[in-house]
Amino acid sequence: MKNAVSKSIILAVALAIAIGSVLIFVRYVVNPPEDISAVATADDIFNPDIKKTVSSFNPDSLTLKEAENTYDAIVDRANIFNDDELINDKSVFDKAIAEASEKFTKSIISWSIDKFNKSTWNTGDHEVMIRLITKMRKVSIEEGSKKALSPESLASLTEIESVVNDFKKAWTVTRKTNFTDYQNVTSVRNEARSYATKRYLSNCTNLVNALNVIGEKQENSCYNQLHRTVERLQYLYYFENRKAYENESKRIYGLIKEFKETNVFGVSTANHAKILADMQDRFDRNAENHEWPDEKQVNNNIW
Numbered sequence: 001m002k003n004a005v006s007k008s009i010i011l012a013v014a015l016a017i018a019i020g021s022v023l024i025f026v027r028y029v030v031n032p033p034e035d036i037s038a039v040a041t042a043d044d045i046f047n048p049d050i051k052k053t054v055s056s057f058n059p060d061s062l063t064l065k066e067a068e069n070t071y072d073a074i075v076d077r078a079n080i081f082n083d084d085e086l087i088n089d090k091s092v093f094d095k096a097i098a099e100a101s102e103k104f105t106k107s108i109i110s111w112s113i114d115k116f117n118k119s120t121w122n123t124g125d126h127e128v129m130i131r132l133i134t135k136m137r138k139v140s141i142e143e144g145s146k147k148a149l150s151p152e153s154l155a156s157l158t159e160i161e162s163v164v165n166d167f168k169k170a171w172t173v174t175r176k177t178n179f180t181d182y183q184n185v186t187s188v189r190n191e192a193r194s195y196a197t198k199r200y201l202s203n204c205t206n207l208v209n210a211l212n213v214i215g216e217k218q219e220n221s222c223y224n225q226l227h228r229t230v231e232r233l234q235y236l237y238y239f240e241n242r243k244a245y246e247n248e249s250k251r252i253y254g255l256i257k258e259f260k261e262t263n264v265f266g267v268s269t270a271n272h273a274k275i276l277a278d279m280q281d282r283f284d285r286n287a288e289n290h291e292w293p294d295e296k297q298v299n300n301n302i303w
Helices: 002-030 042-055 064-083 090-116 123-137 151-174 182-196 205-212 214-234 242-261 270-288 293-302
Strands: none
Touching (some): 042 064, 042 090, 090 151, 151 205, 214 242, 242 270
């Protein structure tokens, strides 16, 4: 009888423990309390957590993409804590965002300068720079200046942006190879020289080479234009009489002389000028032996 009673008591206790365990599991695991702060305080868990996360963030040991992914994760974590009011002291949130942003921005700056110091540049890298600069400028904090980054970091980002913009402008200058007038040649070459000697841009071999040959390309353009002008002298039927031809030949002679004597191109024009002068001499001799329409009439009257 005693054994039966003992077994009944043990069974009842076991059943109570089992039911209690289930209730606890449902209460705290399956359906945990919504107010986490009721269980864990900001000072005990969340403030130290975000501080430790930011402190351990070391972009220098990561690739730029890895650093960006880690930075984004830190910002997301801080925002969740802040939005759920798990961080009561807003200065903790601000400091976390600012510190993580400064670390990542320094990584961006270092990566960009490294790219600028290379002899070969990639426009794909520039697109990454501009994207990240735009992204980091938008990061704000709730207190203070509202900008997460320091003025120094913002200034460095602006400098990087300026280098990328100057690179684009410089390549636009390299396409100014069509001759219009001698004054424009001087202006374009001065512009090209200013870009070719700029800090960082001077490291890009392809760009500097393209800028340095603008004068030569403008000289070729001028020569080709003059060549077509001189060639017209061979088509004598374009001219009404000998006087019209001589006036045009005299004008072209002045153009060739100006071309030969100029030094705006930064390269010698002597060889091209000689070719043009020899062409003109040949066409002038043909014109001298040509019987012009008005001269034919005079000759017929003599006979």
